[in-house]
């Protein structure tokens with residue numbers, strides 16, 4: 676699913692990184708990567724956050740970008756090369772089964788990825804395992820769906836038009852860790868300490884409906900192939916319903932859709 680949208684993520688990488696800038700800054704401030712640290716970014720996609728961390732761990736620190744989708748790893752590898760980040764490596768890793776030795780990283784980062792784990796408790800246990808004692812982790816996930824109309828309206832429209840819940844029951848979607856208490860519990864259950872969860876507004880500004888539709892549907896990994904396989908008349912109906920749904924957020928300046936992430940951080944006990 677994610678392999679098929681890797682090209683779209685490569686194309687929109689700068690836009691995504693700019694939008695997430697306040698979350699990334701907060702995450703990096705919480706984990707405070709230092710020269711010499713080894714940093715692991717999980718579910719990196721195009722790797723914007725890890726590439727930023729790489730500038731903080733020079734001269735002898737290293738960043739490992741990783742993703743479960745090989746095409747995403749190819750994108751992050753190419754991006755690291757083009758930015759001449761010589762202390763960055765990229766590899767295929769599943770965040771629920773991190774094929775790395777115990778205690779091998781001082782910092783773990785995961786932006787917009789942990790919520791896709793089938794078993795987030797297992798993912799958190801894996802994060803704790805690969806952290807060095809005293810190591811730091813920061814995670815960003817989307818908050819509740821009702822605070823995230825930038826994507827929630829698309830899901831609502833799809834649910835109404837297709838007559839079935841999107842995402843389907845039991846499938847971990849973007850909002851599956853949107854409850855702060857649950858996210859806190861997931862990290863604590865892995866034995867992490869000093870866990871904090873805060874809300875981070877991440878609004879989305881686009882210049883037009885077409886821009887929002889094209890970008891959102893191209894990046895929505897699990898949804899992109901469903902959307903593009905629908906007959907033309909159904910797609911037309913979806914676009915019309917979506918246009919109406921984003922109406923309240925339109926102005927002369929384009930469309931401003933609210934979004935809220937949750938940022939959690941914690942530490943492995945020494």
Ligand SMILES: C[S@@+](CC[C@H](N)C(=O)[O-])C[C@H]1O[C@@H](n2cnc3c(N)ncnc32)[C@H](O)[C@@H]1O
Pocket residue numbers: 677678691695717718719720721722723741742743744747768769770771785786787788791792
């Ligand atoms: C919404 S994208 C976010 C990409 C990037 N972290 C960012 O913020 O720009 C989610 C990413 O999670 C990856 N992913 C999903 N499930 C994963 C898993 N089990 N292990 C590792 N990566 C996963 C996808 O391949 C995709 O690249």
